[in-house]
Structure formats: C-alpha cells, structure tokens
Amino acid sequence: MREFRIFAAIFALIGATIGSAQMAPPQLFSGMEGYTFLPDGTAIPIWGYGWTADGFITLPGPLLEYTQDEFVQLNFTNPSPESHTIHLHGLDVDQANDGVPSTSFLVTTGGQTTYEFTANHPGTFLYHCHVTTTLHLTMGMYGMILVSRPDMTLFDGGPSYTENAPILFSDFAVETNMNPVQSFPFHDIRPDVFMVNGASGAQLEQSEHIIDFEPGQPIALRLGSMAYSLLQLNFPPELNAVCYMSDGRPVTEPFAVENLDIFPGERFTVLIEPDAGWDGYIGCEFWNIPDQQMDGEEYIRVRDASLSVYDWGVSDPLVGYPNPTSSTIEWDGPAALNVFNSGGRLVYNGPLRRGKLDIVDWPNGLYTAIFPDGKRSRFSVIH
C-alpha cells in the first residue's frame, strides 16, 4: 500500500510537470510591418503583437487568458527594428516585470524576455507597449488580458456567468498610422477611426463580432479601453446590464447600468442577461476629450442566438460582385432573391434583371441574399 502511494506521488509529480510544460503560454512577438483594413478595404499600417506560432501581428494583439492564481510566464521576443516592452496594465506585478522601460528594461531588436507574475486577482486587464507610449500604442501595440475563475463566477462570492465577451475599444488617426515618423507632436493626434476589437462600421456586423446569447444565460462583457477618446456606452434596458467590476476589482455595490463612461486605460465587467428574442445594439460613442465633442459612433450587436439563422456559412455561398458595392451587385445564375439586412429584416423580395440588383438607394450595411435554391450570398453596401 505504501509503495502504491509513492508510485502515485511520482506519477502525480510527472503529470504536473508535463501539464505545466503544456500550459506554458505561446510566445508573443512584436512586429512593425502589419496591416489592418478599414470597412472600405483600405489597408492601414500597424505595429503590434502576434503569436510567434502564427507569424503575423493583429489589431488588437492576441487575447491573453489566465486562470486565477496561475503563475504566468509570458515569453516575448522582438525581431522588429525598434525596442518594445509589454506593460501589464492593472495587474499586480513587481517592478521588474511591469514593462516600463525607465524602471525595468527594454526588449531591444533581436532581444527576448519572459515576464513573470502570479495572476492573483480575477478580472479584466490590458497590456501595451511602454516605449514612446503614445506612438507605439496608437500604432496598435495593445491587447486585453482576462483572468478568470474555473468555477465561472466573476470573483469569490460573485455572480455566475456562462461566457466571456472580451470587448476592447481603441482608435487611431489614419494620417499618423500612414506616416508615423511625421506624427509629432503627439497631442495633435486626433483619431478618425474608432474600433471595437479592431473592427468598425459594417465589419461589426460580421458574425465574429456579434454577441449571440441564449436567454437566461448571463454573459460577462469584459470592457476595456485603449482609445484616446472617452467612451460613452449606452446599454438598452432589454439587456438588463449590471456592472460588477471596475479596474480588476469588484465594485462595492453592483449597479444597473444604462450609460457607462470608460476613460483611456479603464476596464469594467458588466453582466448582461438580455430579454428572450432581443436583437439590438450597444451604442458606443467616442468623445474627443479636450474638445468634448463626439467624433465617432460604433455599435455592438447583441442577438438572441435563435435569430442567427441567416448567418454566413449555413449553406453554399454564392459570390456576388463587386463586393462591397455602391451601385449594383450581380450574381451568375439566379433570377430572384430575398435580401435581409443585418437586423434580420427582409428588405428586398423579387426578381433580378440580368442577374443584377440595384442598391444605389440602400443604406450602408451588411446584407444577406438568399436565392430560390437555398444558396446564400453576403455583401456590403458602402456609399
């Protein structure tokens, strides 16, 4: 019996060692030769972070997810031509692992480091480069960090939820990203592209950006801002939104929320439990802070999952062209179609003349066409 226990202990130890090796997070790298795309297809240069295994950078950087009390080793390599760091915004890490160059170190070209910390508080956090922060951040060097609990409660004694919805707000000025060397002085940067998880406008109607809910199952909105702008969010009452956490800590008293201001660097966790059958939007206003003027507005769609039947990928796609379009779109073959807007409402039902649909008077947006044989086609109208 005693021998069995020793063997069991040895196996447990081996298991734990292998387990932790497999749990090591993939390595992040920094790059300065990436692109993001505006809804009209314009390519905008970005700098940013990506998984080394992927080999490309993204806007925002990869979502980093950890479990409460996990000891994190975040490996980071910098093959790019300038120095960078990873500042762990809001996490309780020691000075050496905080990624602030003046109090720790730079990761220079060709360099590599491992940031270490214990993720002892569950919540929503951010990371960003802390080298010439204004410029490196506006170029895209940021991402979100989530520290969750295995029991799917927000915090010890907090409410349960069924799913995380990470929502990172950011913005940039096209002119700055097109020519970062000419961007000084930084206080003149005035963003003109406003993003939710790196997407804006019609891009936010793509299914990956829509929050589909099951009635009765609360979703944790993990809200964080890397924008210059002040975010003012509007939650329709049908969402039954309640704010439980701010800046990675529980709030003293959870409060029902219809309007929420998020200043640069702030984070909130808001639980929503929308009414069954609801399909609508969280309004996101981007306000210029010095001028107190609204510069942009984006919308996050929240939809009862049972209404998502019109999604792309349900059956064979048929490709229309041009796409996006501002005047007409045509398909080879079909003689009639139904078209639904992104709210799932029928906006056209009828014949196609010589395969063409005239959309000159249609509002901008993402549309789904369904043909008599069941084939589908998705297209964007941008004027």
Ligand SMILES: [Cu+2]
């Ligand atoms: Cu940097």
